[in-house]
Amino acid sequence: MATMATSAAIDLAVRGTLAFRPLSAVAGVEITGIDLAEPLAPENREAILAAFLAHHVLVFRGQHLSTERQAAFTLQFGELEDHVIRLGDGKPPPLVHVVSNLDEHGKPTAKPYSSGNYFWHTDKSYHAIPSYATLLHAVDLPPEGGDTQFANTAMAYAALPEETKQRLAGLRVVHSWEASRLNTGNRPATEDEKRDRPPVNHPLVRTHPESGEKVLYIGTHTSHIEGMDRTEGRALLAELLAHASQPQFIYTHQWREGDLVMWDNRCLLHRAVANYEMAKHKRVLHRTVIRGTAPPV
Numbered sequence: 001m002a003t004m005a006t007s008a009a010i011d012l013a014v015r016g017t018l019a020f021r022p023l024s025a026v027a028g029v030e031i032t033g034i035d036l037a038e039p040l041a042p043e044n045r046e047a048i049l050a051a052f053l054a055h056h057v058l059v060f061r062g063q064h065l066s067t068e069r070q071a072a073f074t075l076q077f078g079e080l081e082d083h084v085i086r087l088g089d090g091k092p093p094p095l096v097h098v099v100s101n102l103d104e105h106g107k108p109t110a111k112p113y114s115s116g117n118y119f120w121h122t123d124k125s126y127h128a129i130p131s132y133a134t135l136l137h138a139v140d141l142p143p144e145g146g147d148t149q150f151a152n153t154a155m156a157y158a159a160l161p162e163e164t165k166q167r168l169a170g171l172r173v174v175h176s177w178e179a180s181r182l183n184t185g186n187r188p189a190t191e192d193e194k195r196d197r198p199p200v201n202h203p204l205v206r207t208h209p210e211s212g213e214k215v216l217y218i219g220t221h222t223s224h225i226e227g228m229d230r231t232e233g234r235a236l237l238a239e240l241l242a243h244a245s246q247p248q249f250i251y252t253h254q255w256r257e258g259d260l261v262m263w264d265n266r267c268l269l270h271r272a273v274a275n276y277e278m279a280k281h282k283r284v285l286h287r288t289v290i291r292g293t294a295p296p297v
């Protein structure tokens, strides 16, 4: 491929039938030449995993997957996660669940049932074993906007002054579903939800288990820093989030019909952007989440 920007990408191109096009220096690679409804050939799975490690966000174009097919594709990379949130009927959502701005009547609304996805976070950091990857498949999109942004937390950590890195070393952060609900102005966590997902703590500076890079492991699911005054700890977390979400660390994904996007929750923050008429247009995506590994203590 003449357009390849990195030696890793050139290597991927010659190993399989897939075409890879990097989307930004921060994150993102477009992948074409594959139908994800079919089982993956071993060499394609290997090429996809190499691209995942190199680019963190995979953008597969032109896919049309049923929820069953999306689950089957996801299962080729790991175990599906379940979800803590309880819906209006008191039940958890299915393993392939719907992310949308629709109300209980299926109409677009500016105040969806849960709006936590519009705040910077990394999926399920409130789990002792947080997630490896998330997959979103575009089902119904607004005519424009409704983007998803990704912030590269390895680049953000690397850009910190040395003295800040030293200050952060060894700190642990408490993450919880309860804190997440409070931080995002959603209805408070129910007693059932709190019992299902008690607070956990993780290193503030996490080492990516595959690349070995250090990343800032933060976001809107965080409560406070262990052993630090709460106000001081929360101020530091807010400062780090502001640092990590600067434009130079961000890739903005503009959705196209048929996109399936898969990203690495271990080195990225993400959020949906309300840059569309939420009360007028539908934004519906199908989501699957893959269980990861526990950050080392």
Ligand SMILES: [Fe+2]
Binding pocket: 117, 121, 122, 123, 270
């Ligand atoms: Fe998310």
